[in-house]
Amino acid sequence: MAVTDPVDTRLLAALADLGKAAVHELAAKVGMDPREVAYRLVALSGSGLPLLVGVESDPQGLRAAIAGSPPSWANRPPQQFPPPPSQPVPQQPAPPMPPPGPHGVPSGPYNVQGAPSGPYNVQGAPSGPYNVQGTPSGQYPGPPPRPQQQRPPQQFAPPPAPVDPVVSTWGLPQTASWARGDEPARPAAPAGGKQGRIREVLETQGLEGEQLSVQLLEVQDPADYLFSAAGYRLEEGERSVVVHTEITNRGAIPFVSLPDNYLELLAADGTAIGKAPVSLTSRPPHKIGVQPGETLGGHTVYVLPDATRVVSVRWSPRPEPDERTLIWSIED
Known part of the structure; x- marks a missing residue:
């Protein structure tokens, strides 16, 4: 798949x-x-x-919790099920039937699945000749059966050829296509958060109520020499950008996410550019988690078309911008 x-x-x-x-x-x-x-x-x-x-639990603790507050279904009587049917009797040929009579009576011997070989009574069935709807064995008066409507054969698409998931997602290693972010560039959604300029500290909250301060320290554009020094190669018509940010946890709730997980560049046409999944040896990346009272910094790498003009940097604790989003303008 x-x-x-x-x-x-x-x-x-x-x-x-x-x-x-x-x-x-x-x-x-x-x-x-x-x-x-x-x-x-x-x-x-x-x-x-x-x-x-999977799920891992403490069985004794769960049983104690259930015993303390029994659910509504705990006192229901056990569900009754009908007894299983008896073993079917081996199929035997039935005795010949009388000559053709009323409409619907078969004209020759027939087999009844599961019927014994001797006389028997079927609950709800007459003891003499009876009509079996739709199962005659010979000619009978009445209209012929309706032919089934012919349906065209169903067409199935051929299965796709298997593709290496790493190559299909990132491209060939050590190339700029591999270094692009896992999401294509998308139009920037309007954000109602705080705005500032480069090197300005902006305060916001995380998804769990964490009290955070984020500062945009530097935007290195272009940063092609740093990108090449790390062993990566840009495609024709592309450039790399490195952004340095710092985050401080001012509250008592730990911030457990990656600080630059949703740090994006905003182009002049409103396009949002996600980060590339690479790190540079000379510019250490962000690490997951910021404890209360801790200040951590890191660098984020981007790969974008050479003609794209970057006008601002946007930080958000979630994929879609909201009132907690921060935006720094980097144009003079």
């Missing part, structure tokens, strides 16, 4: 690196809500992927 959703692709790539992990640990690694991660994993598990979503 080919995975086309970019969020599912990023989630499965992180899970492939971990091999086995709890849902909240995987959510922290990719910077997503644990409830959304659990929903996507269950859906992907049912789609045929080699993925098993």
Whole structure:
């Protein structure tokens, strides 16, 4: 099965690196809500992927919780099921029937599946000749049976050729196509958060109410020499950009996501450009999690067309901008 959703692709790539992990640990690694991660994993598990979503619990603790507050179904009587049917009698040829009579009576001997070989009574059936609807064995008066409508044969599309999921998602390694973000450029949605200029500190909140301060320290555009020094190669007509940000947790709730998970460049035409999944040795990337009272910094890499004019940088705790979104203008 080919995975086309970019969020599912990023989630499965992180899970492939971990091999086995709890849902909240995987959510922290990719910077997503644990409830959304659990929903996507269950859906992907049912789609045929080699993925098993499990649950681990304390059996004694669960039984104690159930005993303390019995559910509404705990006192229901056990469901009654009808007894299983008796073993069918081997099929035997039935005695010959009388000559043709009224409409619908078969004209020759026939077999009744599961019937014994001697005289018997069928509950609700007459003891003499009777009509069996639609099962005559010879000619009979009346209209002929209606022919079934001929349906055209169903057409099936040929299965797609197998493609290497790594190449289909990122492109060939050590190229700019591999270094692009896992989401294509998309139009920027309007945001109602705070705005400022480069090197200005803006305050906001995380998804769990974390009190955060984010500062845009530097935008290095272009940064092609740093990109090439790390062993990557840009395609013709492309350039790289490096953004340096710093985040401070001012509250008591730990920030468990990747600080630059939704840090984007905004172009002059309103296009949002996501980060590239690469890191530079000379510019260390962000690490997951910021504890209360801690200040951490990191660098984010982008690959974009050489003709694109970047006008601002946007930070958000979730994929879609909202009132917690921060925007820095980088134009003079």
